[in-house]
Amino acid sequence: MRPFDDTPLSRDGKVLILAYDHGLEHGPVDFEDVPETMDPETVWDVATHDAVTGFAVQKGVAEAYADQYDDVNLLLKLNGTSNLWMGEPDSAVNCSVDYAAELGASSVGFTLYGGSNNEIEMAEEFRDAQETAREHDLPVVMWSYPRGQGLKNDTSPGTIAYAARQALELGADVAKVKYPGSKEAMEHAVEAAGPTKVVMSGGSKTSDEDFLTTVSDAIDAGAVGLAVGRNVFQRENPREMLDALEAVIFEEASVEDALDY
Ligand code: FBP
Numbered sequence: 001m002r003p004f005d006d007t008p009l010s011r012d013g014k015v016l017i018l019a020y021d022h023g024l025e026h027g028p029v030d031f032e033d034v035p036e037t038m039d040p041e042t043v044w045d046v047a048t049h050d051a052v053t054g055f056a057v058q059k060g061v062a063e064a065y066a067d068q069y070d071d072v073n074l075l076l077k078l079n080g081t082s083n084l085w086m087g088e089p090d091s092a093v094n095c096s097v098d099y100a101a102e103l104g105a106s107s108v109g110f111t112l113y114g115g116s117n118n119e120i121e122m123a124e125e126f127r128d129a130q131e132t133a134r135e136h137d138l139p140v141v142m143w144s145y146p147r148g149q150g151l152k153n154d155t156s157p158g159t160i161a162y163a164a165r166q167a168l169e170l171g172a173d174v175a176k177v178k179y180p181g182s183k184e185a186m187e188h189a190v191e192a193a194g195p196t197k198v199v200m201s202g203g204s205k206t207s208d209e210d211f212l213t214t215v216s217d218a219i220d221a222g223a224v225g226l227a228v229g230r231n232v233f234q235r236e237n238p239r240e241m242l243d244a245l246e247a248v249i250f251e252e253a254s255v256e257d258a259l260d261y
Helices: 040-046 059-070 096-104 118-134 157-170 181-195 206-220 238-250 255-259
Strands: 015-019 053-058 075-076 107-111 140-144 174-177 197-200 225-228
Touching: 015 059, 015 157, 015 197, 015 238, 040 059, 040 174, 040 238, 053 059, 059 075, 059 096, 096 118, 107 118, 118 140, 118 157, 140 157, 157 174, 157 181, 157 206, 174 181, 174 206, 181 197, 181 206, 206 238, 206 255
Parallel strands: 015 053, 015 225, 053 075, 075 107, 107 140, 140 174, 174 197, 197 225
Antiparallel strands: none
């Protein structure tokens, strides 16, 4: 396996994943703020921004557009579930690693719901994906999201540190975790992840300043970057937000300076 920093998912050791799997995970409601984002092409265009090291989509969106966008680093999300599913958290494996590689993916993503009654099965599916990704030399990003009937608070510091550790133990290169509420708690999660890189998960849309401040705190805490969807594509000018994120993540600019970009 080549060093992580030599893969397209890394730019100078940092990571910025633009996620656009919301049409499956949440449904078209996520595109209402900016109706043009219903058209995948609009967001593929945004993903050509230099700051984006991985564009996370499901198989169908990749099949339809990937060959028109050679300049986009494709991160194929291997599993996913619709919001229509009302059972215990679970995620269907929708794409094999072999097919992701055929579609031109330069990394793959996989959701694990630690704590769900389906965790055992999901971890076994992850084993298969992770080992096949190693054969293809593709970095693996784990959407490490503890949730399920046993979990009272899915963003508590202890839970997020466990999520980060679970990603390391199961062989992910990158753990995508929710922000645990403070810089100290994020530091603890980064420590728990050891050699596995940690990226913060974006979450629902907030103000420019609040969002960039949280991202900046996560970077200060040792996270290597961000995986973001709504806080970019639900803005009227998503490229402006990517410019600011580029400054905060890759240039470690202050939030104040980044807001001027
Ligand atoms: P956001 O930045 O919009 O939160 O996107 C990140 C992401 O992980 C997406 O890949 C996914 O569709 C969504 O969040 C899932 O969010 P949740 O399961 O918390 O509703």
